[in-house]
Amino acid sequence: MCRFLAYHGDPIFLETLVCASEHSLVHQSLHAAECKTATNGDGFGIGWYGERDIPGLFRDLRPAWSDENLRSVCTQVRSGHFFAHVRAATGTVTSRANCHPFAHDRWMFMHNGQIGGYAQIKRRLEAALPDALYHARQGTTDSEALFLLVLAEVAKGSPPPEAVASTLGFTKALMRDAGVDEPLRFTAALTDGETLYCFRLACDDRPASLYFSEQPGAVTVASEPVDRGGDHWQAVPRGAFITVRRGTATTVAPFPWAAEAVAA
Amino acid sequence: MCRFLAYHGDPIFLETLVCASEHSLVHQSLHAAECKTATNGDGFGIGWYGERDIPGLFRDLRPAWSDENLRSVCTQVRSGHFFAHVRAATGTVTSRANCHPFAHDRWMFMHNGQIGGYAQIKRRLEAALPDALYHARQGTTDSEALFLLVLAEVAKGSPPPEAVASTLGFTKALMRDAGVDEPLRFTAALTDGETLYCFRLACDDRPASLYFSEQPGAVTVASEPVDRGGDHWQAVPRGAFITVRRGTATTVAPFPWAAEAVAA
Amino acid sequence: MCRFLAYHGDPIFLETLVCASEHSLVHQSLHAAECKTATNGDGFGIGWYGERDIPGLFRDLRPAWSDENLRSVCTQVRSGHFFAHVRAATGTVTSRANCHPFAHDRWMFMHNGQIGGYAQIKRRLEAALPDALYHARQGTTDSEALFLLVLAEVAKGSPPPEAVASTLGFTKALMRDAGVDEPLRFTAALTDGETLYCFRLACDDRPASLYFSEQPGAVTVASEPVDRGGDHWQAVPRGAFITVRRGTATTVAPFPWAAEAVAA
Amino acid sequence: MCRFLAYHGDPIFLETLVCASEHSLVHQSLHAAECKTATNGDGFGIGWYGERDIPGLFRDLRPAWSDENLRSVCTQVRSGHFFAHVRAATGTVTSRANCHPFAHDRWMFMHNGQIGGYAQIKRRLEAALPDALYHARQGTTDSEALFLLVLAEVAKGSPPPEAVASTLGFTKALMRDAGVDEPLRFTAALTDGETLYCFRLACDDRPASLYFSEQPGAVTVASEPVDRGGDHWQAVPRGAFITVRRGTATTVAPFPWAAEAVAA
DSSP: OOEEEEEEEEEEETHIIIIISTTOHHHHHHHOSSSSOSOOOSOEEEEEOOSSSSOEEEEESSOGGGOHHHHHHHHHOEEEEEEEEEOOOSSSOOOGGGSSOEEETTEEEEEEEEETTHHHHHHHHHHTSOHHHHHHOOSOOHHHHHHHHHHHHHHTTOOHHHHHHHHHHHHHHHHHHTTOOSOEEEEEEEESSSEEEEEEEETTSOOOOOEEEEETTEEEEESSOSSTTOTTEEEOOTTEEEEEETTTEEEEEEOTTHHHHHHO | OOEEEEEEEEEEETHIIIIISTTOHHHHHHHOSSSSOSOOOSOEEEEEOOSSSSOEEEEESSOGGGOHHHHHHHHHOEEEEEEEEEOOOSSSOOOGGGSSOEEETTEEEEEEEEETTHHHHHHHHHHTSOHHHHHHOOSOOHHHHHHHHHHHHHHTTOOHHHHHHHHHHHHHHHHHHTTOOSOEEEEEEEESSSEEEEEEEETTSOOOOOEEEEETTEEEEESSOSSTTOTTEEEOOTTEEEEEETTTEEEEEEOTTHHHHHHO | OEEEEEEEEEEEETHIIIIISTTOHHHHHHHOSSSSOSOOOSOEEEEEOOSSSSOEEEEESSOGGGOHHHHHHHHHOEEEEEEEEEEOOSSSOOOGGGSSOEEETTEEEEEEEEETTHHHHHHHHHHTSOHHHHHHOOSOOHHHHHHHHHHHHHHTTOOHHHHHHHHHHHHHHHHHHTTOOSOEEEEEEEESSSEEEEEEEETTSOOOOOEEEEETTEEEEESSOSSTTOTTEEEOOTTEEEEEETTTEEEEEEOTTHHHHHHO | OEEEEEEEEEEEETHIIIIISTTOHHHHHHHOSSSSOSOOOSOEEEEEOOSSSSOEEEEESSOGGGOHHHHHHHHHOEEEEEEEEEEOOSSSOOOGGGSSOEEETTEEEEEEEEETTHHHHHHHHHHTSOHHHHHHOOSOOHHHHHHHHHHHHHHTTOOHHHHHHHHHHHHHHHHHHTTOOSOEEEEEEEESSSEEEEEEEETTSOOOOOEEEEETTEEEEESSOSSTTOTTEEEOOTTEEEEEETTTEEEEEEOTTHHHHHHO
16 A cells, blocks of 8 residues: 645645645655555655646655655745655565656656556556557556556547546456456546546445545645644545646546446 | 664574564564564665675665565575664664664674764764774764774773673763763674674663574574564563573673663 | 676685676676776676575666675675676666566576667567566566566477577567667576576677686686686677586587578 | 766756756766766766755765656756766765765755875864764765865855865865875865855866856856857866856956965
């Protein structure tokens, strides 16, 4: 399991949420509270949109809690749209290319969850990628594979939630074919730099935790509230996703795929 | 705090204690049980005596639990005398030179504890080092400073336990002068490659945990027993040290300095 | 390009060839003489056979010339059969999983060369791997893909040189289909822990340099002689491979595939 | 030896000088032209002034030429005042704390050169630091020691060039006392975030190369011109220093200490 946060709103220094708050993401890297493993020390990453067409990406292998580069970059960089992630590896190696977030063109993605029986379907998942995205793959995680499959659907014209639904449906079908009993869990954030989509899904109805806070000019989505006392946090319902655009508008909706997938 | 183990006996593969046992040191790096912090992810190190005059040293910055190099080296290397350590940093940076064990000539040392108010006395501690050992210092930890001060005493002819007593007495005096209230804690292992000394000391009578197991041809000393059910483990008494020579002879003795230091 | 060496003979400390000699592999990492790039600083690796069924592997990302762990491990470990490699990356990321040597079961492989137009045929190369080897892939290099394809042929019963011939033939055919003009170059070492095969091949007749030295109880194969004045080094002829067994017997033979591939 | 650059002027993306130009600093990390060693692969660092009181710092151990984080941060971060450095270590270990630039409060420093016989005078240099700066020391290099000594002089009220003169005079005196014959070389950049001072000094009149380019709204100082054909680059004379303020004003002046030190 992992912990992550996504911010969309008026530009703030990344450190506000990543390092400085009472239960910041860096604090969660050592003391996660709503997670099977309290320790998320297998690398970290931040991704942010600034003045460029593509997001900046800084991912490294040392635990977030002691990385002085992470702290300094987060102190200096201000962004109105950023992701941050601390990783607890589930089977794949610790390498920068396996750290979240993943970026491709303007898109960015991070994931907290897993594909049950991934080793049994990895090959068929990867085979479903179109050439360009196959070559864009840099690491070996299930998460990056899901991201690229979603982008393939988006490239065909699907709105992101439908692209996610179709990708998860396809993945679940591969798992069924391979006789996998373990669940598919997908608590994740996806953005094109303008609209943020966050999902809290699992075919066994036990998705990883996800919360959001909507305040004037600032929507934050996080695995765990970053300021413990804050009553402005709401849980994203299981089987739902939220959409954030232009700083404040947050829409919570049931995910089209959830019911069917659980049934399946 | 940190976790460590020392082995002296018939040569075994390092992995036996470092990676493979039920509560191996690698397991303790993520799930320490008798420690303020369960996570010891700020680097690790192994040091071992083989065919050379000086010990081998392999120290790195990533958490021990996911380091494939550590696992492979421990699978291949067999030694009758080795140290292993996983670190939870207490204020100094994560760098290889700050990872334990420390080695100098034939000597090796590792430490679980701390010098209270270290920043206030660091300069005077370092000033007490003779030139050659001042230059041998590679990192910035209190632990390495203590090691080199002990070696300075040994070089003057003191037996190791007396060298430790004198070093801790000197350090405690500096702390008193500086008005430091925090304790000096010293659970540590020291060896010249032939005799192993392990100490469990603290001026506030709350030293970090330390256990030993004496079996035919194998003495193991560890922060926590590495096989949980084993009733062959005994706690090293507070304020005591043990001496291990030629594979099996273990002597537990009260440490000469302890009483005086607590009084002081 | 990269530099490598392979040793087969009476057990020696790895440092003899890796660190200590006049033009050791570590020296070549900074001052390669027969290589397009003098600097081979994108990671390194050693692999050695000891008392275990599988080889030990130690690969890391920092330049070999300044890695104190590499130096210490090479000072301590003695082996009668080992590989060492320093990498100059050609397009793929610097990660441990992309460092040579690669190991699978008892087999080990390292490579100095490249597949021209790799991005255009990577997908079809990987698709040719049987399931078990597809899942064994840990990195993203062309070299690891070639290694696993060779192992697939060996698993079908081919002797290693034929497995290499068949793999290179297949690769060359994919390159032709994709309209790739760049060459396929394969200076490489392969072993099962008992017999060592080293190849110096390229479809444009410009394979990377390779030398061998046969002395009593010691055969060394290296990209560049490790002791500059030594007249005991012979170049492996272009389009040839050598076989080393039981310490001394070295056979140089033309590689069956070379002529055909150049023609094609 | 090392290579570095300093920029002061209208805000630009760091990549312009660090990664993108024909002979950018990243290019110089692998192909330095005016340097004893062409390879500067022992870590790198960037430091920049943005919206905060203190500079941002990002230093890491892998060679600059293959570090994807460096590239991404330099693509995103825009600054009107920044430093960048690639290191070729001269005896001290490769660690983040030994990478340039060094920062303390608002001050930043980087160095290309060395203190001859540093091991013989290190202790006395460090002993000259006032307490607060002694504790601020994070690494073990001669460069950081010089930086902190200069800051100690500045704290006493010296203008930076005089602080440098006094520090180098003191260092040279220690070298003389210790009977050191090797030279003291100091090609360096120092700034408080507003005024940039760059020095090209050596007691043997063989300081490392240093150039500057003054264009409207942009002064760049670099070990080697970053665009090879550019005739807007001038060498900083040996024994001189330059001062850059408010974007364009560059003053080249003889360094007060140079003559005396050479005489001594």
